[in-house]
Amino acid sequence: MKKKTTYIWMGSIVALSIVLFAVIYFFHLQDDAIKVADNLKTGGQPTLSYYIQGDLNDPLEKPMDVTKVGEFVYVTDTNHKQVQVFDRSGTPVFKFGKEGTDKGQFEFPYGIAGDKDGNIYVADLYNANISIFNEKGKFIKYFEVADKADQLKGPGGLRIYNNQLYVTDIPNNRVVVFDLKGKKMLEITSVTGKEDLLNAPNAVTIDDDKNIYVSDTGKQRLVVYDKTGKYKRTINGSADNKGSSKFVNPRGIGVASNGTLLMVDNMTHYVYGFDKDGKQIFQFGGIGSDKNQFYLPNGLFVDDKGEVLITDTVNARVGFYY
Amino acid sequence: MSKFKFSFSLVLTIILVGILSTSVFARGAYWGSLTGDNSGWSFKFINTSDKAKDFTVKVYSNEDGYTDALYSSPVKTAVAPHPEPTGAAGEYVTVTVTPDNVNFQLGVIYKFVLVDVTDPAKEVATETKYGVTTVNDTNKKLYNVSDDPEMVDVDGSGLVNANHTGLPGAASKGGNKHGFYQNNTNSCAACHQTHTAAQGEALLFKDGVYSTCSACHDGTTGAYNAFATSSAETTKEIAGTFNISTDSAHNGSLHQSDGSITVSAAPGGGKSQAVWGGEFNCASCHAPHGAGSTMENNLNMDPLGWGGVEYKALPTGVTLDGATDAQKDSLNGKLFKDLTIIDLDTNSAALASFIKPYVVAKKTITAADLSTDKTKEGYMYSRANVQVGQKVIQTYRWTGKAYVRDFSLWLRGSSREAANTVLTGAPATGLTIVWRDGFAFGAATAVDAVSKAQISLGIDVETTTNIRSLFDSGYTNYIYDSGTEMSKYCASCHTDYLSTVRTNLTGTYTQAHRHTTGKDNLTCVRCHYGHGTDATIMKDSNDESYFEGDHAGKLDYYVDPNPSSALKRYTGMSVCYACHGSGGQFINNPANEAIDGPTSTIYGSHAVVNDAGVQYDDGEAPLKPGQPGTRE
Numbered sequence: 001m002k003k004k005t006t007y008i009w010m011g012s013i014v015a016l017s018i019v020l021f022a023v024i025y026f027f028h029l030q031d032d033a034i035k036v037a038d039n040l041k042t043g044g045q046p047t048l049s050y051y052i053q054g055d056l057n058d059p060l061e062k063p064m065d066v067t068k069v070g071e072f073v074y075v076t077d078t079n080h081k082q083v084q085v086f087d088r089s090g091t092p093v094f095k096f097g098k099e100g101t102d103k104g105q106f107e108f109p110y111g112i113a114g115d116k117d118g119n120i121y122v123a124d125l126y127n128a129n130i131s132i133f134n135e136k137g138k139f140i141k142y143f144e145v146a147d148k149a150d151q152l153k154g155p156g157g158l159r160i161y162n163n164q165l166y167v168t169d170i171p172n173n174r175v176v177v178f179d180l181k182g183k184k185m186l187e188i189t190s191v192t193g194k195e196d197l198l199n200a201p202n203a204v205t206i207d208d209d210k211n212i213y214v215s216d217t218g219k220q221r222l223v224v225y226d227k228t229g230k231y232k233r234t235i236n237g238s239a240d241n242k243g244s245s246k247f248v249n250p251r252g253i254g255v256a257s258n259g260t261l262l263m264v265d266n267m268t269h270y271v272y273g274f275d276k277d278g279k280q281i282f283q284f285g286g287i288g289s290d291k292n293q294f295y296l297p298n299g300l301f302v303d304d305k306g307e308v309l310i311t312d313t314v315n316a317r318v319g320f321y322y
Numbered sequence: 323m324s325k326f327k328f329s330f331s332l333v334l335t336i337i338l339v340g341i342l343s344t345s346v347f348a349r350g351a352y353w354g355s356l357t358g359d360n361s362g363w364s365f366k367f368i369n370t371s372d373k374a375k376d377f378t379v380k381v382y383s384n385e386d387g388y389t390d391a392l393y394s395s396p397v398k399t400a401v402a403p404h405p406e407p408t409g410a411a412g413e414y415v416t417v418t419v420t421p422d423n424v425n426f427q428l429g430v431i432y433k434f435v436l437v438d439v440t441d442p443a444k445e446v447a448t449e450t451k452y453g454v455t456t457v458n459d460t461n462k463k464l465y466n467v468s469d470d471p472e473m474v475d476v477d478g479s480g481l482v483n484a485n486h487t488g489l490p491g492a493a494s495k496g497g498n499k500h501g502f503y504q505n506n507t508n509s510c511a512a513c514h515q516t517h518t519a520a521q522g523e524a525l526l527f528k529d530g531v532y533s534t535c536s537a538c539h540d541g542t543t544g545a546y547n548a549f550a551t552s553s554a555e556t557t558k559e560i561a562g563t564f565n566i567s568t569d570s571a572h573n574g575s576l577h578q579s580d581g582s583i584t585v586s587a588a589p590g591g592g593k594s595q596a597v598w599g600g601e602f603n604c605a606s607c608h609a610p611h612g613a614g615s616t617m618e619n620n621l622n623m624d625p626l627g628w629g630g631v632e633y634k635a636l637p638t639g640v641t642l643d644g645a646t647d648a649q650k651d652s653l654n655g656k657l658f659k660d661l662t663i664i665d666l667d668t669n670s671a672a673l674a675s676f677i678k679p680y681v682v683a684k685k686t687i688t689a690a691d692l693s694t695d696k697t698k699e700g701y702m703y704s705r706a707n708v709q710v711g712q713k714v715i716q717t718y719r720w721t722g723k724a725y726v727r728d729f730s731l732w733l734r735g736s737s738r739e740a741a742n743t744v745l746t747g748a749p750a751t752g753l754t755i756v757w758r759d760g761f762a763f764g765a766a767t768a769v770d771a772v773s774k775a776q777i778s779l780g781i782d783v784e785t786t787t788n789i790r791s792l793f794d795s796g797y798t799n800y801i802y803d804s805g806t807e808m809s810k811y812c813a814s815c816h817t818d819y820l821s822t823v824r825t826n827l828t829g830t831y832t833q834a835h836r837h838t839t840g841k842d843n844l845t846c847v848r849c850h851y852g853h854g855t856d857a858t859i860m861k862d863s864n865d866e867s868y869f870e871g872d873h874a875g876k877l878d879y880y881v882d883p884n885p886s887s888a889l890k891r892y893t894g895m896s897v898c899y900a901c902h903g904s905g906g907q908f909i910n911n912p913a914n915e916a917i918d919g920p921t922s923t924i925y926g927s928h929a930v931v932n933d934a935g936v937q938y939d940d941g942e943a944p945l946k947p948g949q950p951g952t953r954e
Contacts, residue, residue, distance in 0.1 A: 099567075101551075107551050107565070108540070108541065108549070110542070125541050125542065126541065126549075126550070126551040126565070127551070154541065156542060170541070170542060170543075170544065171541075171544060173544070199544060200542065200543045200544035202542055202543075217542070217543055218543055218544055249537065249538065249543070266537055267511075267534070267537065268511055269511065286511075287511055287515055287518075288515070288518060295533065296533060296534070296537050313533070313537070314533045
C-alpha cells in the first residue's frame with residue numbers, strides 16, 4: 001500500500017512537472033514573439049544578439065544565405081562550397097558538402113530552406129540544381145521537377161511554405177512555386193505584363209496571408225503578389241514607391257509574424273523594415289565592420305518567433321537578432 | 323446680348339479657329355518618331371506640306387556642340403505630300419541610320435534633324451537621342467535603351483544611374499552599368515567610405531574592389547559571371563573563369579585579383595613603387611566608374627596610368643642596364659609632349675628611321691587609304707567618314723623596323739590631369755577628332771592649323787567575348803586592330819612582353835627575343851586567358867577540350883604538366899603546337915592530319931573557316947569554332 005502511494009505521488013509530481021513545463025514554455029515562446037514583434041512594430045530594429053562566424057579552423061567565407069530549422073542555424077558557406085550548421089549559441093555543430101558537381105557537392109551553394117520534416121534544401125546556382133539533405137546533412141536526392149520544361153537554370157533564393165517550394169530562377173528571371181513532388185504550381189515572370197519583366201530575382205518569401213514577396217534584384221525593387229501571383233504593389237524605397245529606386249542590389253527578404261517586412265540592400269549595406277503597406281519604418285546598418293554594420297549583406301531569414309538572421313558576406317559572419 | 327454682339331463674337335471665333343488651324347497644318351513636316359533598336363535608329367516622318375519635297379536626315383553629336391553633321395542620309399526625293407495627315411502607315415517615310423553611319427560612341431548624345439533639301443537652313447523637325455547604349459548579347463550590336471524611362475537621363479546631362487543591373491540588356495555581358503551616374507545616385511557607398519575607409523586614396527573598404535565586383539559578377543544578377551563553371555562555351559571566351567582549381571589534378575592558374583598582391587608581381591613588368599606598387603585587383607584592368615570603352619568588357623582605358631607618364635629617352639650615356647627605375651618607367655610612358663606634326667605630303671621619307679616610339683604625322687587622304695572592309699586598316703578612316711582629299715593627323719608607332727599607323731585612343735583629361743591630349747592650334751570647327759582611334763581629320767586648312775601636339779595614349783579594344791573576334795579576320799565580328807589593342811592592354815603591366823619583332827632584343831626591364839604579340843592574329847589572349855584557367859577549360863592542339871572530342875571527361879589528359887601562373891589556353895606545349903603544328907618544323911608528323919602544301923599561305927595545324935563554313939585554304943579540314951590557325 002505504501003509502495004502504491006509512493007507511485008501515485010511520483011506520478012503526480014511528474015505529471016505536474018510536465019504541465020508546468022508546458023505552461024512555462026508556452027509563455028516563454030509567447031514572450032519571445034511579443035518581445036521581437038513589439039520591437040519591430042514600434043519602429044525599432046531587431047536587436048542584435050551576437051554574430052556567428054563559423055568554425056575557428058574553417059571560418060565562413062562569403063555566407064550567402066541562412067535558414068533556421070528547429071533550433072539549428074544552417075548557413076550556405078558559399079566560397080567554401082559547403083553548408084555550416086550551428087546551434088542556438090552559435091557553436092558549430094557540423095557541416096556538409098564540398099566542391100564538385102556530384103551528389104552532395106556544390107559549386108555555388110546559395111538559397112537554403114527547411115521543410116516540416118527537417119530536410120534541408122540547398123540551391124546551387126552554378127550546378128543548376130537543388131539538393132535535399134536530411135537534418136544531419138546526409139544527401140538524400142535532388143529536387144526534381146515533374147516537367148522538364150520547368151527545369152531550373154540557376155536557382156537562387158528558396159522558401160518552403162505549406163509544403164510548397166518557392167524558388168527564384170535567377171538567369172531565367174522568374175520565380176517558380178512547386179509542390180514538393182516537383183509539380184509546378186505557379187510561375188511569376190513579370191510585374192504587370194511583358195513590358196515589365198522581373199530581372200535576376202534573388203529572393204522570395206511569403207507572409208501569413210500567403211502573399212508572395214520577390215526581391216527583384218536587377219530592377220532594384222521588391223514586388224508583392226497575392227497567393228495567385230497577381231501583382232499587388234512595388235516597394236523601391238522612394239517616397240511613393242514610384243520614383244527612382246533607393247535600393248542598390250536588393251537581396252534577402254523576410255516577413256515577421258506581425259507583418260513587418262525586412263529586406264537586405266546589398267550594395268548600400270543597409271537593412272530596411274517596411275510595414276504592411278510598404279512604408280519604411282526603420283533602417284539600420286551602413287558600411288563597416290562594427291556592430292550592426294555590414295559589408296555587402298545578402299541573405300535574411302525571419303522565423304515564426306520573429307528571430308532574424310542576416311548574412312554579412314565580406315565580414316564573413318551571420319548576425320543573429322533575437 | 324445683342325444680335326450684333328452675338329454675330330461679332332461668332333465671326334471672331336471662326337476667324338481665330340481658322341488662324342489656329344492654319345498654323346497647325348502649316349508645318350513643313352509632321353514629326354513622327356525616332357526609335358532605336360539593335361541595328362541603329364529609324365526616323366519616321368510625314369510630309370505635311372502641300373507639295374512633294376526632298377528630305378534628308380542629318381545627325382549631329384554633343385561632342386562639338388551639334389555643330390558639324392556627322393552624317394547626312396541619302397535624300398528621299400519627291401516625298402508625297404499629306405497636308406491633312408491621318409497617321410496611316412502609308413503616309414510615313416522612314417530613314418534609317420546605323421551606328422557605323424555616325425561612328426557611334428558610348429555616352430555621346432546624338433541629335434537627329436530632318437531637313438527640307440530645298441531650304442537646308444530650315445530644320446523642319448528635330449529629335450535628340452541619347453547615346454546611352456548597351457550591347458545586346460544576341461548579336462553584339464548596339465542596343466538602344468533610350469526608351470527606357472529609368473535609363474534616360476532626367477536632366478539632359480547624359481547621366482543615368484550606375485548599377486542599374488536590371489535595365490534592358492542587363493543579362494548581356496558587360497554593358498555600361500558602370501558610370502553614367504544619376505544626379506541623385508545612391509551608388510557611391512557601395513564601394514567607398516567617406517570617413518572610415520580601410521584603404522588609401524580611393525577610400526575603399528577592406529577587400530573593397532574584389533568583393534564589390536563579385537557581389538554582382540558571381541552570377542547572382544544576370545551580369546557577366548566571372549566565376550562561371552567551366553563549360554564548352556567558357557573555352558571560347560577571352561577571359562576564362564576565376565572559378566578554377568589549383569590542385570594537382572587541375573593545375574589551374576588565375577590573375578590573383580583579390581588585392582592580395584601588387585601589380586609588381588606581373589611577369590615582364592617593372593618593380594618601381596611609383597607605377598607598380600598598387601594593389602592588383604579587378605579595377606587594375608576594368609573601370610568600375612566606366613571606361614568610355616567601346617567594348618562590353620568595360621576595360622580601363624588607361625591601365626596602370628601610362629597615359630600620364632611622360633616619355634623621355636634615356637639621357638646620353640645612360641644604358642638600360644644603368645638606368646634608374648624612373649628612367650626605365652619613362653620609356654614606357656605614353657604621354658608625348660611637344661610633338662612636331664610631321665608632314666608626309668611634303669616629306670614621304672620622314673618616318674624612315676626611329677624618332678620616338680610614337681610620333682604624329684599628317685597626310686592627304688587618297689582612295690587607297692579608305693576601305694569599307696572591317697578587316698582592313700582603311701576601315702578605321704572610312705567608318706569615321708573621312709573623305710578623299712581631306713587630311714588626317716595620325717599617331718604612328720615604331721615597330722622596331724618601321725613606323726605604322728597606330729589606333730590607340732587619345733585620352734581626354736582636364737588641364738589638371740597629366741593624361742590629356744592637346745592639339746595646339748586646332749580650330750573650333752572643321753576638325754573632327756576621332757578620340758577612340760587616335761586621329762583627327764578635316765579640310766587641309768583645319769588640319770594645317772594644328773602646329774604641334776601632346777598625345778596621351780590609352781587603349782580601346784573593340785571586340786566581343788568570343789576569342790575569334792580578336793584575331794580571326796574571317797570572323798563576322800572582327801574589326802581591324804582589335805587583337806593588337808588587346809595585346810597593348812596586357813602589356814600595360816606585362817610591358818616587356820609586347821613585341822612585334824622576334825629578331826631584335828626587346829624589353830625595358832629585361833632584354834630578350836620574344837614571340838610576336840603586336841599583331842591582331844598574334845594577340846596575347848590567343849594563347850592565354852584573362853581571368854583564369856585549369857584542366858577543365860584548357861584545350862589540346864586539336865582545339866578540343868575536356869567537354870568534347872576524343873578525350874572528353876579525361877582530366878588527366880588535359881592537366882598541364884607544367885604548373886605555372888601563365889593562364890594558358892592550351893595545355894602543356896600544345897599552346898605552341900596548336901598554331902605551329904604543321905609548320906615546316908613538324909612536317910611528316912604522322913599525328914597531324916592536315917599538312918600544308920609548300921605554297922600554302924597558311925601554316926598551323928588547320929585553316930580557320932569563316933562563319934559561313936568557308937575555308938581560307940582549299941584542301942584542309944575545317945576548324946571547329948575558335949580553333950586556332952595562323953593566318954599571315
